[in-house]
Amino acid sequence: MMGSLLDHLVEITGHRDHDLLDISVMTALLNMIGVHRARVMELFQSRGDLLIRPRVWIIDGKVQTVDEETSASEIAGEPIVNYPGLVACIAQRKNRLEEVRPDGQHALWIPIWQNDKVSTCLEIVHETSFTPQMLQVMEGILSVYRNYQSLLDYSERDSLTGLLNRKTFDEKFARMVHARPQESSHRDDGERRHHSEIKSQWLAVIDIDHFKRVNDVFGHLYGDEVLILVANVLRSSFRSQDRVFRFGGEEFVVLLRSATLADAQMVFERFRENIEQHAFPQVGQITVSVGFASISQETPVVILGHADQALYYAKDHGRNQVCQYEALLDQGHLHADRKSDSIEFFFDEPAEN
Numbered sequence: 044m045m046g047s048l049l050d051h052l053v054e055i056t057g058h059r060d061h062d063l064l065d066i067s068v069m070t071a072l073l074n075m076i077g078v079h080r081a082r083v084m085e086l087f088q089s090r091g092d093l094l095i096r097p098r099v100w101i102i103d104g105k106v107q108t109v110d111e112e113t114s115a116s117e118i119a120g121e122p123i124v125n126y127p128g129l130v131a132c133i134a135q136r137k138n139r140l141e142e143v144r145p146d147g148q149h150a151l152w153i154p155i156w157q158n159d160k161v162s163t164c165l166e167i168v169h170e171t172s173f174t175p176q177m178l179q180v181m182e183g184i185l186s187v188y189r190n191y192q193s194l195l196d197y198s199e200r201d202s203l204t205g206l207l208n209r210k211t212f213d214e215k216f217a218r219m220v221h222a223r224p225q226e227s228s229h230r231d232d233g234e235r236r237h238h239s240e241i242k243s244q245w246l247a248v249i250d251i252d253h254f255k256r257v258n259d260v261f262g263h264l265y266g267d268e269v270l271i272l273v274a275n276v277l278r279s280s281f282r283s284q285d286r287v288f289r290f291g292g293e294e295f296v297v298l299l300r301s302a303t304l305a306d307a308q309m310v311f312e313r314f315r316e317n318i319e320q321h322a323f324p325q326v327g328q329i330t331v332s333v334g335f336a337s338i339s340q341e342t343p344v345v346i347l348g349h350a351d352q353a354l355y356y357a358k359d360h361g362r363n364q365v366c367q368y369e370a371l372l373d374q375g376h377l378h379a380d381r382k383s384d385s386i387e388f389f390f391d392e393p394a395e396n
């Protein structure tokens with residue numbers, strides 16, 4: 044028992060990644076206390092509502108994570124009010140709450156408290172009541188999980204918005220490219236046309252329009268508030284397997300996993316609209332410009348350069364719009380500089396604005 048517990052603790056603290064950490068905690072719960080159903084859930088805000096969606100779960104004795112097969116409703120999340128036990132647990136600031144479900148199953152809600160906030164919680168379901176010994180082992184595993192998660196957050200996250208920081212970009216980029224589906228990996232690099240069925244990974248650079256004015260007119264505190272609210276809209280606009288970074292200032296980067304061009308265009312457009320329709324306290328309406336590019340076999344710097352070029356094009360042609368690098372090349376609006384591999388670029392029309 045002790046040896047097995049130590050093995051799990053070594054496994055849990057050996058990861059520098061939240062997904063792997065979640066998986067090893069679920070595996071520890073499965074093996075140490077024989078849990079048959081459990082979920083790691085994330086809590087997030089969307090249009091003023093608090094929603095919840097699963098990130099990792101145990102079903103039929105196997106640990107599973109969100110993947111491309113995950114249903115749209117699971118990705119979108121459901122209102123937290125659907126889970127009154129969890130709502131009561133958080134409202135009463137408890138570390139855990141046990142409830143008996145109509146089917147007689149016992150469920151345990153365990154919010155992971157960090158600085159008075161909960162963004163992750165566990166739901167553990169068991170046929171019978173949890174024994175004191177089960178609770179003790181679980182509490183031990185979860186204390187390590189809690190502490191280790193805050194350490195990871197501290198090193199990986201931007202302190203203002205809680206989004207991933209720039210430092211983590213290369214590693215997350217490499218992992219996403221590694222997870223690339225087969226069909227897109229043998230696409231010719233020089234190929235600019237995307238078959239509508241082909242799924243690719245996408246990188247977007249997002250920049251708030253005229254953000255300097257927000258700071259100048261309302262002050263930096265309101266500017267910071269806008270950054271936090273934009274980060275919330277970002278979190279709720281993308282799937283949990285996508286990655287969202289604050290790259291510094293008012294610039295954000297999104298890595299979008301496995302989507303067709305049409306889907307990527309739709310998702311970024313929906314995000315742009317979400318921001319346009321959001322009422323920012325005092326500041327009112329703000330808009331964003333988005334440039335995105337396909338994650339080809341090029342280096343991250345080159346792909347970031349592509350998305351940046353599309354972003355600059357959007358900024359120079361009216362802002363509050365989404366532009367795609369490959370489409371701009373096809374339409375002749377941008378010209379890749381093959382020698383320096385597209386670090387330099389030219390607009391075909393005189394820039395205005």
Ligand SMILES: Nc1nc2c(ncn2[C@@H]2O[C@H](COP(=O)(O)OP(=O)(O)OP(=O)(O)O)[C@@H](O)[C@H]2O)c(=O)[nH]1
Nearest residue numbers: 250251252253254255256258263266267291292293
């Ligand atoms: N409040 C706040 N402001 C920031 C932060 N980081 C950068 N900024 C401000 O962001 C503004 C960026 O302005 P610019 O790059 O000139 O661009 P812009 O005004 O957004 O205009 P366009 O991008 O051309 O639409 C500057 O005023 C910076 O001071 C931050 O952490 N908090």
